[in-house]
Amino acid sequence: MMIHPFKKLLTAASLLVVGAVTHTAHAAAYTYEFKTFFDTSTPDNLVDTKTLNYSVASLQISDTAGGVVLTLTQNANPFPALTSAGTFIEALWLNTAAGTAAGQSGVALTSPSGYVAAGFSQDAGYNYKWNLDFQSNAFAEGQSAVVQLTGAGITADSIVAAKAPIMLDLANVGGVYGSAANSHVHFVVGKAVAAVPEPGTAMLMSLGVFAMVGLKRRRH
Numbered sequence: 240m241m242i243h244p245f246k247k248l249l250t251a252a253s254l255l256v257v258g259a260v261t262h263t264a265h266a267a268a269y270t271y272e273f274k275t276f277f278d279t280s281t282p283d284n285l286v287d288t289k290t291l292n293y294s295v296a297s298l299q300i301s302d303t304a305g306g307v308v309l310t311l312t313q314n315a316n317p318f319p320a321l322t323s324a325g326t327f328i329e330a331l332w333l334n335t336a337a338g339t340a341a342g343q344s345g346v347a348l349t350s351p352s353g354y355v356a357a358g359f360s361q362d363a364g365y366n367y368k369w370n371l372d373f374q375s376n377a378f379a380e381g382q383s384a385v386v387q388l389t390g391a392g393i394t395a396d397s398i399v400a401a402k403a404p405i406m407l408d409l410a411n412v413g414g415v416y417g418s419a420a421n422s423h424v425h426f427v428v429g430k431a432v433a434a435v436p437e438p439g440t441a442m443l444m445s446l447g448v449f450a451m452v453g454l455k456r457r458r459h
Contacts, residue, residue, distance in 0.1 A: 268434035319414030334401035338390020
């Protein structure tokens, strides 16, 4: 049976949309907030934590070709600082597959940032494979860093699914939490929030659904 040229065009367009939607559906993006920290004012309890009603830092994780892009921002916040310079983000620790790290923009990474095959332990016995170190006393409030992790198996979902929560090292901390001898406090993330698709992506997904429904109806 001969198919009308217009129907051929419609079918081809539908398949293209469906393919694009399938590709989009595999991309993931999440946002984390750092509100919970290990309370250094109670040294007798190494797993004692406190949760703030504000976020000292935010982290966005997005899939990209061959890996993920991390966008870390230190928010303007009232957490006590040791000096008038304010607090500084010194490091970020997380877990995913092996690969390489490269700074894209903002505050730069320093050596030995990257994947640590042997792993290392931090507060509460959490173990990590990735260490991202930033320039000392440079990552201040209001500043951001964009880092790309590249490697087979590195995805936003793999980071979210890791057993150990993403941990952040905040330096130049004062008040009851820090001193000149040790001004570091470690924060851990709460539950990840999945990013809402952009309007264009949402529309494309809707078109894909309609296209698949249309194709299914024609087959019956």
